[in-house]
Amino acid sequence: AIRITQSPSSLSASTGDRVTITCRASQGISSYLAWYQQKPGKAPKLLIYAASTLQSGVPSRFSGSGSGTDFTLTISCLQSEDFATYYCQQYYSYPRYTFGQGTKLEIK
């Protein structure tokens, strides 16, 4: 099974900061990676798919990059509504999938 290692597990930042979250796959997954945002008590929300394609309606301050085994999610200028937990998901091994462990983004 493909394992996804997400880092860091938590991150403290301030409004206006630029932050980066990383996912590393245990084998090459091309660009078959998605990113989700989850707020407490809510369902996850799709942000990015195919490693770098922004889902409709997602602000342009979110961006994704990478291919193969190493991927990043960058938030260029943090807004208050961005403090949440972020997950990556690989779908290279469709129809079976795995998620990263999550990164909790907290206000400094």
Added chain:
Amino acid sequence: EVQLVESGGGLVQPGGSLRLSCAASGFTFSSYWMSWVRQAPGKGLEWVANIKQDGSEKYYVDSVKGRFTISRDNAKNSLYLQMNSLRAEDTAVYYCARVLSYSSSYFDYWGQGTLVTVSS
């Protein structure tokens, strides 16, 4: 507007059974793969099961194989998860999610989730 509404969660004893339902609306349900994804309290997301549009293919995470069964009724726009031989480690919020397509297998819409608690 796409909507997915789960129901059927609750408290069940270890070894017991529960059937979750997901009512879909706002899209052509029969055209999409569908999934169940769960989240244990305070933990991350775990994909549980998938079902093809016509129900002819089903896939499961190893930890639930032989205990859980995913099914669908396209006439009722509904997805189901029959959970048997439940264990404490199955305690989680269970989300119904739409899979965009077979090869673009990310989840573009999610329900609000239903909580399953396995405890004596």
